[in-house]
Amino acid sequence: FPSYVAFTKNGERLLGEPARRQAVTNPEGTVTGFKRKMGTDYKYKIYGKEYAPQELSAALLQKIKNDCEAYLGEPVKKAVITVPAYFNDNQRTATKDAGAIAGWDVVRIINEPTSASLAYGIDKTGQEQKILVFDFGGGTLDVTVMDFGSGVFEVKSTSGDTNLGGTDMDSTIVDYVADEFKSENGIDLRNDKMAIQRLREACEKAKIELSTTVTTEINLPYITADASGPKHLTMTFSRAKLEELVTPIVERCREPAEQALGDAKIEPKDIDKIIFVGGPTRMPVVKKFVEDIIGKKVEHGVDPMECVAMGAAIQAGVLAGEVKDLLLLDVIPLSLGVETLGSVSTKLIERNTTIPTKRSQIFSTAADFQTSVTIHVLQGERPMATDNTTLGMFNLVGIPPAPRGLPQIEVTFDIDANGIMNVSAK
CATH class of the missing domain: 2.60.34.10 (Substrate Binding Domain Of DNAk; Chain A, domain 1)
Structure with missing residues (x-):
């Protein structure tokens, strides 16, 4: 369910995948990435109207509520909503407000890395384990160190960056491809909203494909035109080139990771398990980066795209009294x-x-x-x-x-x- 909201010129509202599908033909009316603006005074101007980030978030939450009720055939009134661990008080309050606008009774705001660790259901051997959760999403990074033992999940430290994620990688790739196209054709695609939206989607797709293959094609016919006629963009894009482009972004994860370990007063060798959350963690360059810091292989078994929602459901079960013998002790991320x-x-x-x-x-x-x-x-x-x-x-x-x-x-x-x-x- 992509975080896209779109408004058409005739006032129709589209949410999720339908909104993303028409982003190329309606770039002015389509918004994404508004999670980064939560808790700020920023307003999105769309066709003469202004929207606060929590209004757009509420639209998505309302769609989820409606889908949920349609599937279950009964009203669903309460929700556990997850946020990046590094969200400050303003961002958390804005998220809770968005839930209320959508018609939910928000019973708990829970940190995404903590939620993910619940989904992995850390093995029930009863022995104490030190876990590092590396949560690298589309827009934000969280690194959390926690202790688990005897049904108690205790967060020892959390660090992160609410402006670092997969979209930064996409922007870097888009700039590289646009620069290459400009040097060959003398046209800057960044000046054409529709062309740049097509290019952004193609670059994101190429980035995802290069997690499982070593080369891919970026192929965009009729991307633009000049006096000589239409122009086509065709380019072979390799994993090696991708990794060269995104390494500075991945390297920005080092300081939060080291801070989380330092605040928890532990050495990398003390970590028993690494848990990955978020789409960019599927990239070999990210996986190698984290494994090199900790000196251990990553734990697999739960989809990094789904584990946060699964963990939130477990926490909902705890709050409803249906899940017993589980205690979650979380922390504040900032003084x-x-x-x-x-x-x-x-x-x-x-x-x-x-x-x-x-x-x-x-x-x-x-x-x-x-x-x-x-x-x-x-x-x-x-x-x-x-x-x-x-x-x-x-x-x-x-x-x-x-x-x-x-x-x-x-x-x-x-x-x-x-x-x-x-x-x-x-």
Whole structure:
């Protein structure tokens, strides 16, 4: 079920595969990749109307809900929705909102790598295992280290990049092919929306084919035309060339992988199992990269494209009381704190803290007879407030006038099992 939403000029809405199929003929009305924009103020402008990312996500979730109900023949009201582990609070809240717009009661937001590990049902020998989940999807990367033993899945650390994925590979391949075509024909296909959409689809298809073969053809007749007549794009594309092009993108996975291992305080040799999630992990270059870092072969047996959804179903079973003897202990991916004097970011909860959790800290005023303070809530690891993500701001008023440093202001962060936070101050 591809994450495509399309609107036709006459107002019809298409979702999933039908939307993808007409992307070539309707590039202006077709949107994909909006998961990366979740939790931002970004608006998609389509035929004079504006759409927020959560509206587009909600359209897909509604389609899934309708398909599900049609298949089961009964209403389905509750959902467990998975998100990249590295999603921040804004992105998680936006995802939950999208579920609500679609008509779901979202009972849990669960991290994709954690969900995938449930699907692999790590063998029931009872012995403790250290698992590395490498989740490399179309738009995002998550690397998670977890312990499993006696029915308890405990996440030790998570790291990632919410702007790194298979679509970056596609863009690199598209640029390479477009440059080759331009040098031969003097025409830049990137200036033609319909041509570039055809090329993007062909490049994505070639990338997938090269996971199982060493050469493939990119063949696009009548891709464009000039005064001399129509032009055709025909090119032999090899796995070696693909790997040369995408190696810088794959190399960007190294830092998150090393950070996840470092935060979990373990060496690569301590990992017992590697689990792959996401389409790009089928590529030999990605497989070799991860196996070289860890020094172990990848675990197979569950489709990397399906394991996240399967794991979410298991978690739904746990929440419904149908699956027993299974406990999931997840963590927050990024530290949480507030801005203090001098634009400094003061952490209240460190990254990789197990959730749910609650933490309070006492602060005071910075000026004499101050009667209000602004609580600026931040997420991220940087020492300065401006370099982190703002989750929100609110004013605490009614502080009795007193010399600075005397009033006691208690700020409390309360994070639920979805990784979504409530902040209060008194």
